[in-house]
Amino acid sequence: MATDKKVRVRFAPSPTGGLHLGGVRTVLYNYLFARQHGGDFILRIEDTDQTRFVPGAEEYIFQCLAWAGLEPDESVKQGGAYGPYRQSERKALYRQYAEQLVANGQAYYAFDTPEELEQMRQDFKTEQNPSPQYDHHVRDKMRNSLNLQKEDVDRLLQDNTRHVIRIKMPENETVGFNDMIRGDVSFNTSLVDDKVLLKADGMPTYHLAVVVDDYLMKISHAFRGEEWLPSAPVHILLWKYLYGEDHMPRWAHFPLILGPGGKLSKRDGAKYGFPVFAMNWTDPRTGELTEGFKEKGFLPEAFINLLAVLGWNDGTEQELFSLDELIQKFSMDRVHSSGAKFDYEKAKWYNHEWIKKLAPADLTQRVKEVLTAKGLSISDKAPLQKIVELVKDRITLLPDFYDQTVYFFKVPETIDITAVRPKWNEAKQLFFAELIRSYELMSAWDAAALENDFKEIAAASQLKPGEVMLPLRIMLVGGKFGPHVFDIAEILGKEETIQRIRHTLGLLI
RNA sequence: GCCGCGUUGGUCAAGGGGUUAAGACGCAUCCCUUUCACGGAUGAAUCACGGGUUCGAUUCCCGUACGCGGUACCA
Numbered sequence: 126m127a128t129d130k131k132v133r134v135r136f137a138p139s140p141t142g143g144l145h146l147g148g149v150r151t152v153l154y155n156y157l158f159a160r161q162h163g164g165d166f167i168l169r170i171e172d173t174d175q176t177r178f179v180p181g182a183e184e185y186i187f188q189c190l191a192w193a194g195l196e197p198d199e200s201v202k203q204g205g206a207y208g209p210y211r212q213s214e215r216k217a218l219y220r221q222y223a224e225q226l227v228a229n230g231q232a233y234y235a236f237d238t239p240e241e242l243e244q245m246r247q248d249f250k251t252e253q254n255p256s257p258q259y260d261h262h263v264r265d266k267m268r269n270s271l272n273l274q275k276e277d278v279d280r281l282l283q284d285n286t287r288h289v290i291r292i293k294m295p296e297n298e299t300v301g302f303n304d305m306i307r308g309d310v311s312f313n314t315s316l317v318d319d320k321v322l323l324k325a326d327g328m329p330t331y332h333l334a335v336v337v338d339d340y341l342m343k344i345s346h347a348f349r350g351e352e353w354l355p356s357a358p359v360h361i362l363l364w365k366y367l368y369g370e371d372h373m374p375r376w377a378h379f380p381l382i383l384g385p386g387g388k389l390s391k392r393d394g395a396k397y398g399f400p401v402f403a404m405n406w407t408d409p410r411t412g413e414l415t416e417g418f419k420e421k422g423f424l425p426e427a428f429i430n431l432l433a434v435l436g437w438n439d440g441t442e443q444e445l446f447s448l449d450e451l452i453q454k455f456s457m458d459r460v461h462s463s464g465a466k467f468d469y470e471k472a473k474w475y476n477h478e479w480i481k482k483l484a485p486a487d488l489t490q491r492v493k494e495v496l497t498a499k500g501l502s503i504s505d506k507a508p509l510q511k512i513v514e515l516v517k518d519r520i521t522l523l524p525d526f527y528d529q530t531v532y533f534f535k536v537p538e539t540i541d542i543t544a545v546r547p548k549w550n551e552a553k554q555l556f557f558a559e560l561i562r563s564y565e566l567m568s569a570w571d572a573a574a575l576e577n578d579f580k581e582i583a584a585a586s587q588l589k590p591g592e593v594m595l596p597l598r599i600m601l602v603g604g605k606f607g608p609h610v611f612d613i614a615e616i617l618g619k620e621e622t623i624q625r626i627r628h629t630l631g632l633l634i
Numbered sequence: 635g636c637c638g639c640g641u642u643g644g645u646c647a648a649g650g651g652g653u654u655a656a657g658a659c660g661c662a663u664c665c666c667u668u669u670c671a672c673g674g675a676u677g678a679a680u681c682a683c684g685g686g687u688u689c690g691a692u693u694c695c696c697g698u699a700c701g702c703g704g705u706a707c708c709a
Binding site for chain 1: 635636637638639640641644645646647648649656657658659660668669670671672673701702703704705706707708709
């Protein structure tokens with residue numbers, strides 16, 4: 126296996142729907158590996174199944190990568206020297222390789238119809254073998270160029286009879302390779318079926334396409350999810366037959382990201398209330414919307430971070446990593462071989478940490494976008510950054526900023542009056558009347574002075590500060606939440622503060 | 635069924651022949667805070683099971699169990 130050539134890796138999604146967690150993590154590990162080695166990261170569109178074409182899915186993938194900050198060096202969009210980057214546009218390339226295999230006796234034409242295949246599965250189905258494969262046990266009982274007379278095959282071909290090309294798996298050979306994560310992995314070829322390489326419509330299957338394209342695009346390292354491990358022997362053999370094992374990329378199969386039960390699916394997300402896709406995805410056929418991490422209120426920095434450590438860690442106690450740090454520290458041999466269950470609680474913690482970690486000005490800008498999108502109009506004069514700094518400790522998801530800051534921009538819609546009424550009395554009524562008088566006379570309007578005044582008046586009124594602190598909070602904020610109440614008052618300003626106290630006082634009479 | 639890959643607290647996980655088996659999330663209790671958070675403290679694992687190898691296995695080997703993945707003219 127060539128390890129000295131330039132590092133070129135690829136992510137090859139099929140544009141059939143939303144891009145989920147595992148996909149983005151695969152992108153991320155590819156990206157990190159490429160950046161770390163000064164290599165190229167290629168995005169190739171695997172759209173060989175025309176029946177599964179979904180409009181918009183390809184564009185959506187690009188949007189997700191752009192949001193996550195993991196943009197490819199070569200792709201349909203960026204271009205590059207190894208295009209086209211969409212397999213449907215490479216259709217003409219594949220047939221010759223399949224034919225070459227047939228000519229060498231490593232593959233064969235199969236004319237079986239879908240019905241005949243179904244029949245075969247019925248006929249050979251037993252309790253011991255519930256899903257019969259098209260393999261060396263059955264291939265000589267089927268309609269293919271292995272057992273048809275040559276003239277018949279030629280005639281069928283000439284008549285353009287629908288057919289596929291299947292690989293002829295050798296019997297009882299051991300095919301193995303060294304996985305960068307799992308070490309040596311091997312398979313007995315007798316147990317692998319004769320996978321279709323070229324479909325009846327002339328399109329390659331994944332198996333042929335991945336090998337041909339990886340070769341043509343000079344891919345040095347091929348990374349993908351563990352679900353591909355069982356078909357690896359087919360790919361290894363294809364490499365051996367077509368281009369020589371020496372040219373084969375190094376493989377790594379990433380552990381699966383699991384949901385509460387098995388492979389994480391968008392169903393899990395819907396069921397347990399957490400996003401699975403990177404960004405919102407609306408199925409154009411059903412109109413069904415699946416929520417994404419972006420829209421849920423995740424920072425791309427946090428998303429990247431949590432994905433990176435789902436299956437990898439640097440061996441220290443560090444948990445927060447920026448993209449740049451990941452590029453520095455990532456290493457394939459510290460990637461786990463076992464699957465990891467996705468933990469939404471921890472995912473939210475990462476977001477919370479990143480909200481605290483982001484530069485204030487940067488965070489403020491993003492919060493402004495969220496608030497604006499929620500319909501708040503925020504004047505440029507508003508001390509937004511100060512407000513954001515004040516509340517960010519209690520935020521996990523970006524939209525939380527709305528609830529935690531609306532009262533700075535609008536009079537609270539509801540006042541939780543029931544929280545104060547039971548313990549309300551004349552002494553408190555008088556206290557607030559006095560407080561208003563005092564506040565109106567204040568010249569320096571700052572939190573410390575406000576608190577000082579407040580406490581002095583409380584003492585003079587024979588009240589403990591705590592007894593009137595909560596009512597003040599309710600008056601200004603509307604509920605039992607938010608940062609230090611005098612900090613809020615300071616930002617609200619004299620007029621607004623007094624106005625709100627008066628208003629609630631009126632409600633309490 | 636068969637094939638493959640896995641198995642350290644509820645979750646993510648460090649460690650890797652001799653350790654009090656890190657740390658984080660979550661949970662519980664407590665402290666701080668006259669709101670909610672932040673912060674701090676404390677608590678919870680016979681390292682799946684059974685055999686080896688060894689003076690000694692969580693760590694190495696072999697089985698078993700369990701989990702997951704695959705078993706399509708889908709990727």
